[in-house]
Structure formats: C-alpha cells, structure tokens
Amino acid sequence: MANGLTIGQAAAYVGVTIKTVRHYHRLGLVREPVRDGSGYRRYGSVDLLRLVQVRTLAGAGVPLAEIGDLLDAEPERFTAALDDVHRRLTERIEDLVARRDTLHRLAHGDRVLLPERACTVLDRLAGLGFSPDYVATQREALVLARAVVPDVFDSFLTMLEHWIDDPGFIELTKRGWDAMSWDQDDPRIEELASAMADKLLANRALLAMPTGFLNRPDAASRYGLVNHHREEQLPSVARLNALIEANLRAAGIDVPRQ
Structure with a gap:
C-alpha cells in the first residue's frame, strides 16, 4: 500500500467500476491523484475513504450533485442535509409503492x-x-x-x-x-x-x-x-x-x- 493503488485496484476495493471513479473525478467528488514516477495515478487511504463515502451516499440515493457539498459540510449541516435526503427518499418510495400497487391492480383488471x-x-x-x-x-x-x-x-x-x-x-x-x-x-x-x-x-x-x-x-x-x-x-x-x-x-x- 506504500505506493498506493492503481485506479483499477481502487475501483475493485470500493466496489465500483473504473468508469464510475472517473465520473466522480469529472464531477469533482473525488480528487484525482497525481501521477507517480511511472506515470500511474496512485490512490492512497484518504482517496479510498473518499471513494467509499461517495459510493455509499450515491448508493443510498443521494443525488451526485449534492454529495460534494454534503461531505464538505459541518457535522450539523451534514445531519440536516441527510435528514432532507431521507425525507425525499421516503416520498419517492411512497410514490413508487403507489405506482407498483396501481400496476398490480391493472394486472388484475377490475381493481384499478x-x-x-x-x-x-x-x-x-x-x-x-x-x-x-x-x-x-x-x-x-x-x-x-x-x-x-x-x-x-x-x-x-x-x-x-x-x-x-x-x-x-x-x-x-x-x-x-x-x-x-x-x-x-x-x-x-x-x-x-x-x-x-x-x-x-x-x-x-x-x-x-x-x-x-x-x-x-x-x-x-x-x-x-x-x-x-x-x-x-x-x-x-x-x-x-x-x-x-x-x-x-x-x-x-x-x-x-x-
């Protein structure tokens, strides 16, 4: 780990694709490491931690456009922002459940x-x-x-x-x-x-x-x-x-x- 991880290794460790890591770089969510003497970008533990944080929040449904500000926020603002995300996710879940129930009733003809x-x-x-x-x-x-x-x-x-x-x-x-x-x-x-x-x-x-x-x-x-x-x-x-x-x-x- 002294020389850090290649982008492929970092992606594999975190559980995302190389394409996703590069997308995070383009959005400014994860800094792009400098290249070492051999021309490779090496990811250290801090970079890996940031990747894990971004992937976790994205997987929880937080929009990518909001993740950067969220991770850089003070603890109180971070908590408040998560509460807001939780509320919006709950609304989305309720809407999806309602749509699923409508589809179920449609499948059973009369019920809708x-x-x-x-x-x-x-x-x-x-x-x-x-x-x-x-x-x-x-x-x-x-x-x-x-x-x-x-x-x-x-x-x-x-x-x-x-x-x-x-x-x-x-x-x-x-x-x-x-x-x-x-x-x-x-x-x-x-x-x-x-x-x-x-x-x-x-x-x-x-x-x-x-x-x-x-x-x-x-x-x-x-x-x-x-x-x-x-x-x-x-x-x-x-x-x-x-x-x-x-x-x-x-x-x-x-x-x-x-």
Whole structure:
C-alpha cells in the first residue's frame, strides 16, 4: 500500500467500476491523484475513504450533485442535509409503492377501475356460472356507472348484492342473457320481461333512485348510457329491457325516459 493503488485496484476495493471513479473525478467528488514516477495515478487511504463515502451516499440515493457539498459540510449541516435526503427518499418510495400497487391492480383488471365491493360482485357472478361475456358486460356497466352516475353507484351495487342472493333472480337473469340469441319479436321476450319486472317489484325499496339524481336535466341520458349499454348490438335484449322498464313505470316506479 506504500505506493498506493492503481485506479483499477481502487475501483475493485470500493466496489465500483473504473468508469464510475472517473465520473466522480469529472464531477469533482473525488480528487484525482497525481501521477507517480511511472506515470500511474496512485490512490492512497484518504482517496479510498473518499471513494467509499461517495459510493455509499450515491448508493443510498443521494443525488451526485449534492454529495460534494454534503461531505464538505459541518457535522450539523451534514445531519440536516441527510435528514432532507431521507425525507425525499421516503416520498419517492411512497410514490413508487403507489405506482407498483396501481400496476398490480391493472394486472388484475377490475381493481384499478372499481372498488373492492364491486369486484366482489363480479367474482360472485363468475362463481354463479354466468358466462365470461356476461361478467365482462357487467364489469363495463359498473365502470360506466361509477363514472357517469356516481350518486347512484352505491345503491346500484346494493341491488346487485341483493339480487345475486336470490336463486330465482339468477335464473331469470341467465334467461335474459340467453335472450340475446332470440329474434327481437320472439314472444318469450314479453313473458320474460313480465317475470323479471315482477321479481324486481318484490323489493320496491331497492329500485328507488336518489331524488337529486332524478331531478338532474341529464338524468335520462346518464341512466341510459349505463342501463342500455351495448343494446345497439343486441336488439332482442334492447326490447327485453324496454319492456321491463315499461312494466316498472306501469307499477309506479320512476324510471328515467330517454
């Protein structure tokens, strides 16, 4: 060690690359030793210590632009500066954790767009034997409902939670989904609409919409975007829903008209 270390040896001892050591030199973080008689720059213990300090702070996330002033600061300022770095690193960690969680929810589809309560309903629908296409359509409707009619979203979820506990309603709903393959003039549609309306009317309290929503000038268009989602592609289902709504209105339920 009397003659000091070459840059390669110093880099290896500290655990960085020669390129990194030279970068530290260019930034003025570590002084560049003078060359010895053989033309080599030799690093002594003081140089090695400085390299270790810079590498440690850089590895801890301290920006390189701040390391020089930090190492040359008085003890109190050094401590205060480290506290500031700690705070900023904590904020970065929290931000990264939030981004990671968002990516996790994206990987699991519904979780980024819907609350856990809605995801539970979708999971239950799948478990009750509904087709993936039906569950996907309900997922889309829930996403739309949360965005377009947020003031009725919770009551909508409450209705779904109640209905999926009713085997009779489950059976009727599956028949309703099967109806998409029927001709729109199929007489079974009218029969099914009457049965579904009767089932809904068995618990009228669940059908009530907030007065504030019904009084909105755009209530009908908002309601239609959700309740009639994808109907333009399914004429038989469109007729089924229209008949159900007509039966509900005839029974005194205030259903927005488009």
